[in-house]
Amino acid sequence: MTALLTLDRVRRVHGETVILDDVSFAVEEGRFITLFGPNGCGKTTLMNILTGVDTPSGGTLHGAESVRGHIGFVFQDYRRTLLPWRSGRENILLPLRLRGMDRREQIRRLDRLVAKMNPDFDLHQRIYTLSGGQAQMIGLMRALIIEPRLLILDEPFSALDYGRTLAYRQLIMTVARDFNLTTLFISHDLEEALYLGDEVIFLTAKPTRVREVMTIPFPRHREPSLLGTPAFAALKLKGLANVELA
Numbered sequence: 429m430t431a432l433l434t435l436d437r438v439r440r441v442h443g444e445t446v447i448l449d450d451v452s453f454a455v456e457e458g459r460f461i462t463l464f465g466p467n468g469c470g471k472t473t474l475m476n477i478l479t480g481v482d483t484p485s486g487g488t489l490h491g492a493e494s495v496r497g498h499i500g501f502v503f504q505d506y507r508r509t510l511l512p513w514r515s516g517r518e519n520i521l522l523p524l525r526l527r528g529m530d531r532r533e534q535i536r537r538l539d540r541l542v543a544k545m546n547p548d549f550d551l552h553q554r555i556y557t558l559s560g561g562q563a564q565m566i567g568l569m570r571a572l573i574i575e576p577r578l579l580i581l582d583e584p585f586s587a588l589d590y591g592r593t594l595a596y597r598q599l600i601m602t603v604a605r606d607f608n609l610t611t612l613f614i615s616h617d618l619e620e621a622l623y624l625g626d627e628v629i630f631l632t633a634k635p636t637r638v639r640e641v642m643t644i645p646f647p648r649h650r651e652p653s654l655l656g657t658p659a660f661a662a663l664k665l666k667g668l669a670n671v672e673l674a
C-alpha cells in the first residue's frame with residue numbers, strides 16, 4: 429500500500445508549552461484511520477497542520493503538499509462553520525463557488541452527491557432551521573462535494589444524541605467505502621474509534637506522542653450489533669490500556 433501522507437516527528441510548541449511533542453504515523457491510501465486522544469492533546473492542531481492552516485515547529489510532513497486542496501474537512505462545531513442564513517444547497521456548493529467552478533458543473537456534482545447520500549430533508553431550507561443531525565449532513569456533503577482525496581472528520585458527532593450518532597457512523601462508513609476515500613476520523617470516544625477504524629492511533633495527553641497504533645481485526649462494513657460481541661469487548665479492554673485516567 430502507498431502512503432498518502434506521512435508524519436515524521438511532528439512537533440508543535442506555543443511559547444513554553446509543548447502541545448505536540450513527537451507525532452509520527454502514516455496514512456495509507458484507502459484506509460480509515462481513527463485518531464484517539466484526550467481533549468486538549470492537540471488533535472485539532474494536528475489536523476490544522478495537515479491542512480496547512482497551522483505550521484509545525486519541527487518534524488516533517490510527506491505528501492501534504494499534493495493532498496492539500498483535496499482535503500474535505502468536517503468540523504466539530506458545524507453550527508459555526510456553516511453560513512446560517514444560506515440554504516443547505518448554497519452551503520454545500522460554497523467550496524466549488526470559491527474555486528470559480530462553472531455553475532452547471534456545480535449543480536451536476538450536487539445532483540450526483542444527493543443521489544448517493546439521499547438526505548431526507550429539503551436542501552433549500554436555511555441552516556438555522558435544521559436540526560443538529562441535518563446541519564452536520566450539510567457539513568459532510570460540503571466536504572464531499574470537492575471529491576476529496578482525504579476526508580478529515582474532527583469529532584463530528586460530539587453534539588448528536590446516541591441514536592443519531594449510530595446512524596451517522598453507518599453513513600460515514602458507507603460514504604468512505606462508496607467514494608473509496610482515505611479517511612482520518614478524530615474521536616475522543618474509545619468505542620467509536622475502535623468501531624470505525626481500520627487502524628486506531630492512540631495519542632497521549634500533551635506533550636503528545638503516539639502511544640500505540642492498533643490494527644482493528646474486524647472487516648468493514650460493520651454493524652452496531654458488533655458493539656455487543658465478546659470480540660469487541662476484548663478489543664475495548666486492550667484499548668483501555670491506552671487510556672489515561674484524568
Ligand SMILES: Nc1ncnc2c1ncn2[C@@H]1O[C@H](COP(=O)(O)OP(=O)(O)O)[C@@H](O)[C@H]1O
Nearest residue numbers: 442447465466467468469470471472473474634
Ligand atoms: N494558538 C494557540 N496558542 C496557544 N495555545 C494553543 C493555541 N491553539 C491551541 N492551543 C492549545 O493547544 C492544545 C491543543 O488544542 P487542540 O488542538 O484544540 O486539542 P484537541 O483538539 O485535542 O482537543 C490546547 O491546550 C490549546 O489550549
Ligand SMILES: [Mg+2]
Nearest residue numbers: 471472473582
Ligand atoms: Mg479538537
